[in-house]
Amino acid sequence: MSSVLYDVPGPKAIVRNRVLGVLTILVVLAVVGFFVWRLADTGQFTAQKWSAFTYTNVWIDILKATGATLAAFAAAAVGALALGFLLAIGRLSDHRWVRWPFTAVIEVFRAIPVLVFMFLLYYGFPVIGIRMEPYWAVVIALVCYNGSVLAEVIRAGVESLPRGQAEAGYAIGLRKAGVMRLVLLPQAVRAMMPVIIAQLVVTLKDTALGFVITYPELLFYAKYIGAQPSVGSPIVPATIIVGVIYIALCLILSFVANLVEKRLRRSPRVTQVAAAAQAPQQGGTDTELIVAQRGGSGL
Amino acid sequence: MGVITDNLDIWSEALVGTLVLFFAGGALALVLGIVVGAMRVSPVPIARGVGTFYVSAIRNTPLTLVFFAFVFALPPLLGLRLTGDVSLTLGICALGIYTATYVAEAIRSGVNTVPVGQAEAARALGLTFGQVMSLIVLPQAFRSVIPPMVSVFIALLKNTTVAAGFSIVNLGSVRNYLSERGENAFIVILWIMVAFVALVLLLSWLQRTLENRWRIAR
Numbered sequence: 001m002s003s004v005l006y007d008v009p010g011p012k013a014i015v016r017n018r019v020l021g022v023l024t025i026l027v028v029l030a031v032v033g034f035f036v037w038r039l040a041d042t043g044q045f046t047a048q049k050w051s052a053f054t055y056t057n058v059w060i061d062i063l064k065a066t067g068a069t070l071a072a073f074a075a076a077a078v079g080a081l082a083l084g085f086l087l088a089i090g091r092l093s094d095h096r097w098v099r100w101p102f103t104a105v106i107e108v109f110r111a112i113p114v115l116v117f118m119f120l121l122y123y124g125f126p127v128i129g130i131r132m133e134p135y136w137a138v139v140i141a142l143v144c145y146n147g148s149v150l151a152e153v154i155r156a157g158v159e160s161l162p163r164g165q166a167e168a169g170y171a172i173g174l175r176k177a178g179v180m181r182l183v184l185l186p187q188a189v190r191a192m193m194p195v196i197i198a199q200l201v202v203t204l205k206d207t208a209l210g211f212v213i214t215y216p217e218l219l220f221y222a223k224y225i226g227a228q229p230s231v232g233s234p235i236v237p238a239t240i241i242v243g244v245i246y247i248a249l250c251l252i253l254s255f256v257a258n259l260v261e262k263r264l265r266r267s268p269r270v271t272q273v274a275a276a277a278q279a280p281q282q283g284g285t286d287t288e289l290i291v292a293q294r295g296g297s298g299l
Numbered sequence: 300m301g302v303i304t305d306n307l308d309i310w311s312e313a314l315v316g317t318l319v320l321f322f323a324g325g326a327l328a329l330v331l332g333i334v335v336g337a338m339r340v341s342p343v344p345i346a347r348g349v350g351t352f353y354v355s356a357i358r359n360t361p362l363t364l365v366f367f368a369f370v371f372a373l374p375p376l377l378g379l380r381l382t383g384d385v386s387l388t389l390g391i392c393a394l395g396i397y398t399a400t401y402v403a404e405a406i407r408s409g410v411n412t413v414p415v416g417q418a419e420a421a422r423a424l425g426l427t428f429g430q431v432m433s434l435i436v437l438p439q440a441f442r443s444v445i446p447p448m449v450s451v452f453i454a455l456l457k458n459t460t461v462a463a464g465f466s467i468v469n470l471g472s473v474r475n476y477l478s479e480r481g482e483n484a485f486i487v488i489l490w491i492m493v494a495f496v497a498l499v500l501l502l503s504w505l506q507r508t509l510e511n512r513w514r515i516a517r
Contacts, residue, residue, distance in 0.1 A: 005410065005436065006342045007422055013342075021345040024338075028349055038376045111499035112492050113457040115464070119474055120492070124485040201359070208361035212464030219367055226371065239372040243364055250359035 079143035084150025157188030197257035327395025332402025409444030
C-alpha cells in the first residue's frame with residue numbers, strides 16, 4: 001500500500017516505524033500520567049469532590065441545562081436553515097439590486113464573531129429600547145451567523161450543478177421559481193448535505209457561547225455547581241462531566257449525519273449528481289467544511 | 300467617533316490583546332497542527348490513531364468549553380494563581396490547542412490532494428525520501444493548503460473574542476470597560492463589529508493575494 005508520502009516499508013523502515021510507535025505510546029502515557037497524577041495529587045478522586053453528583057436534584061438540573069442547550073440548538077438550527085435558503089435565493093437572483101444587498105448582508109454576518117453579535121443583542125439593544133432574554137440573543141445570533149454560512153454553502157451547491165440542469169428546466173417551460181424549487185435546490189441540498197450537517201454541529205457547539213451572556217446552559221451550570229463550597233467546589237469533576245455530555249451530543253449529531261449521508265448515497269437517483277458535485281472536493285467530510293468556508297469567504 | 304477618541308487607552312489595549320491572542324495562539328496552533336497533521340499521515344498506525352483521536356475529540360468540543368477547562372479547571376490542578384498573565388497564557392493555550400485540529404486537517408487534506416503518481420514517479424526516478432518531499436510533494440501540497448489555512452486563521456481571529464468571557468482583555472471585552480465609563484454600549488459594540496469586519500476583510504484580501512501568487516498549474 002504505497003501512499004503519496006511513503007513507499008512500501010522495507011526492513012529498516014519497519015523497525016523505525018515500530019520505534020516511532022513505541023515513542024508515541026510513551027509520550028501519550030506521559031501526558032495522561034501527568035494529568036492523572038495532578039488529579040490524584042489535588043484530591044480530585046476523593047469521594048467529597050464527587051459527592052455533588054450523588055444527588056438526584058443535581059442530575060435533574062444537569063438534564064435541564066442540557067435541555068436548555070438543545071432548545072437553543074433546535075431553534076437556531078431551524079432558523080439558520082430557513083434564513084440560509086432565503087439568503088441563498090436572494091444571492092442567486094438575476095437582478096443586481098436584489099443580489100447586491102443580500103451579498104453584503106451575508107458577508108457582514110460572516111465576518112462578525114458570533115459572540116460580539118450576542119453582545120449586541122443582549123447588552124447593546126436595551127440601550128435603544130429592545131430587551132430580550134439571553135435565550136433569544138443566543139438563538140438570533142446563531143441564526144444570523146449560521147444562516148449566512150449555510151447560504152454560501154447552498155449557493156456553492158447550486159453553482160456546482162451542470163448548466164444543462166437549469167437549461168433543461170427552462171426548456172420544458174418552467175419559470176425561474178420552478179427551476180430553482182424543482183430542479184436546482186433539491187440537487188444542491190443533496191450534494192451539500194455533509195457540509196450542511198457539519199455546519200449544524202458547529203451551531204450546536206456555538207450554543208456554548210451563551211455561557212458568556214449568562215444563558216443558563218451546561219457550562220453555566222458547571223460553573224455554578226463548581227463554585228459551591230458546601231460540596232467541595234467540584235469544578236474539575238463538573239468540567240469533566242459537562243465535557244463528556246457536549247462531546248457525546250456532537251458525536252451523536254455527526255453519527256446521524258453520516259447515517260443520512262449514507263442513505264442518500266444509496267439512492268440511485270442521487271449517486272451521479274452527488275458524485276459530480278463531490279468530484280472537485282478531495283478529502284472526507286471534515287475537509288469539505290473548510291472547502292465550503294473557503295468558497296464563501298469573499299473569494 | 301467620540302467613543303473611540305475619548306477612550307483610546309482602552310481600545311489600543313484591547314486591540315493589542317486581540318493581536319497577542321491571534322499571533323501567539325496562531326503560532327502554537329501552527330506548530331501543534333503540523334505535528335498532529337504529520338502524525339495523521341504517518342505510516343505508524345499508533346501515531347495515526349492518536350492524531351485522529353485528538354482531532355475528533357477537540358473538534359466535537361465547543362471552544363467555550365476548552366477555554367472553561369483551561370481557565371477554570373486547570374489552575375486548581377496545577378496550583379496556579381489566576382493573575383492577568385496566567386489567564387492570558389492559558390487563553391493562548393486554549394486557542395492554540397483548539398485551532399491546531401483545524402490546521403492539522405487543512406494540512407492532511409492538502410497532502411492528500413497530491414496525486415500518488417507524482418510521488419511514485421519521483422521514486423521511480425531514484426529520488427530519496429527527502430528529495431521527494433522537498434521537491435515534489437510539499438511544494439504541491441503547500442499551494443492547496445494555503446486557502447483553507449487562511450480560512451482557519453480568519454476563524455481564529457473571530458474566536459479570540461471568546462476570551463472576553465474569561466476576563467482576558469481583547470476587542471470583545473471593550474464593552475465591559477467602556478460601560479463602566481458610561482459609554483453607549485450599542486455604539487461601542489457597533490464599532491467592535493466594524494473593527495472585526497475590517498480585520499476579516501484584510502485577511503480575505505491576503506487570502507486572495509496568496510492564492511493568486513501560488514496558483515496551482517496542473
